[in-house]
Amino acid sequence: MSLTSIAGKFFLARQKKLEQHINGAETLQNNVLHHLIEKGRYTEYGRKHLFSSIKDYDSFTRNVPVNTYEELKADIDRMRHGEPDVLWQGTVKWYAKSSGTTNDKSKFIPISQEGLHRIHYQGGSDVVAIYLRNNPSSRMFDGKGLILGGSHSSNYNLPNSLVGDLSAILIENINPLVNLVRVPKKSTALLSDFEVKRERIAAETLNANVTNLSGVPSWMLSVLVKVLEMSGKKTIDEVWPNLEVFFHGGIAFTPYRSQYEKIITSPKMRYMETYNASEGFFGIQDDPADKSMLLMCDYDVFYEFLPMDELESDHPSIVPLWGVETGRNYAMLITTSCGLWRYMIGDTVRFTSRNPYKFVITGRTKYFINAFGEELIQDNAEKGLAYACEMTGAEVSEYTAAPLFMDQKAKCRHQWVIEFAKEPDSLERFAALLDKRLQEVNSDYEAKRYHDITMQHLEVIKARPGLFNDWMKSRNKLGGQNKVPRLSNSRDNINSLLEMNGGCEGGKE
Numbered sequence: 154m155s156l157t158s159i160a161g162k163f164f165l166a167r168q169k170k171l172e173q174h175i176n177g178a179e180t181l182q183n184n185v186l187h188h189l190i191e192k193g194r195y196t197e198y199g200r201k202h203l204f205s206s207i208k209d210y211d212s213f214t215r216n217v218p219v220n221t222y223e224e225l226k227a228d229i230d231r232m233r234h235g236e237p238d239v240l241w242q243g244t245v246k247w248y249a250k251s252s253g254t255t256n257d258k259s260k261f262i263p264i265s266q267e268g269l270h271r272i273h274y275q276g277g278s279d280v281v282a283i284y285l286r287n288n289p290s291s292r293m294f295d296g297k298g299l300i301l302g303g304s305h306s307s308n309y310n311l312p313n314s315l316v317g318d319l320s321a322i323l324i325e326n327i328n329p330l331v332n333l334v335r336v337p338k339k340s341t342a343l344l345s346d347f348e349v350k351r352e353r354i355a356a357e358t359l360n361a362n363v364t365n366l367s368g369v370p371s372w373m374l375s376v377l378v379k380v381l382e383m384s385g386k387k388t389i390d391e392v393w394p395n396l397e398v399f400f401h402g403g404i405a406f407t408p409y410r411s412q413y414e415k416i417i418t419s420p421k422m423r424y425m426e427t428y429n430a431s432e433g434f435f436g437i438q439d440d441p442a443d444k445s446m447l448l449m450c451d452y453d454v455f456y457e458f459l460p461m462d463e464l465e466s467d468h469p470s471i472v473p474l475w476g477v478e479t480g481r482n483y484a485m486l487i488t489t490s491c492g493l494w495r496y497m498i499g500d501t502v503r504f505t506s507r508n509p510y511k512f513v514i515t516g517r518t519k520y521f522i523n524a525f526g527e528e529l530i531q532d533n534a535e536k537g538l539a540y541a542c543e544m545t546g547a548e549v550s551e552y553t554a555a556p557l558f559m560d561q562k563a564k565c566r567h568q569w570v571i572e573f574a575k576e577p578d579s580l581e582r583f584a585a586l587l588d589k590r591l592q593e594v595n596s597d598y599e600a601k602r603y604h605d606i607t608m609q610h611l612e613v614i615k616a617r618p619g620l621f622n623d624w625m626k627s628r629n630k631l632g633g634q635n636k637v638p639r640l641s642n643s644r645d646n647i648n649s650l651l652e653m654n655g656g657c658e659g660g661k662e
Contacts, residue, residue: 157294164282175509179475181450198240219495222260240492241265249319249431262431268491271453276434283439293364297336301368304345319431347632355379363393369403390419402427407535408549445511453490458483479504484518520640524556527598540590545577551621555647566609572616584613
């Protein structure tokens, strides 16, 4: 009997309980809300917003305002200095550092003891439970899991208080038994220098029996390339013949899939998406044949949704889970046991079904381009790039896009900087196909492109190899959960990238 078949028995009860998500999600969410309000009554925030008088969802929305990080920042800073019972009961000792926006300003997301276990670790456990349910012949526990993490440091020198990447906080506090089935060693996993870390991970794992991977697709790909370089092998299958699954999250997998399939050729390899962020763990791809994810409704997270077409409204029609419509784009709000109350996380989602509630991530509330009324979101961009790659044989490593409001010929357009893992047969054709597909998936974009009146044909600038890596390194954002901003109304990011590209705009369409 394999170790996996033995370990799998510990997940049977949870696998059964997860069936409640099919028809009982609304009940689960109401139970979560009542639990969070009851715990929050004894905090400074709860007393200020009269939590003791909250009886249901309607009174919750009347008493508690919608918050962004800016509204909670002062309270979070007090918590970081050791004050108890501010946004959540007790003293919160861990803070996940996240940019989360297109600027360099860091956010410090509280991670309470309850949130660590009832949100983040529960999410990780459920990923395994669902994977084993779908793959009863799995042997993942017969080998090691390569878990890619970030780094952390002391928080204001307070005892046992840490600030850093969420992944580092999770590794630091993980059950010691898990360390028996994971690589690399803890000291390597928590290194701050990603380039040094990548070298050491490759060296430590070359002769390990790695059966599963967990991490952000871009950074994991960098590690796997280093493993191949160090091993002298052509494919990861030759290094780790028993590798069977990559649990990925943090950024869209679509731009990286072809690159993974090129270096991992085993027909048994599986890919499973998760929606885990510094603010919480929210979704799991529960069906390999469906790209949608199951919304996890019984963690310490209560969800609300703001229609994106009402984002700038003074009185948007925010709805709880049971009020969502399929096919509509929403900004997500969360209330959690980490002290985030009606917090706008910055991500946008679209539901594909109800009962169970399943969704896809469509982008960020601030990762979009709407310079000319085109409302281009990340989901549109990913679909456009996937189509252009399919038609030209290209592979995209990284990209970002922004508007060019007016050039010397008074032309307005979108400008894309794209780093290719495999260049298209024709950059001009790639740009034309991308523009064509964006018009097909976004009617606003199509309208603004009509006869080139409002917007002209988009421009693609080929990035030199390693540009985005160098740019992220220059901003001290290599590794961890750091993400390349994909779309922005501002030209700050793209201008700095172009400058690092040697001022080279050669290769544009």
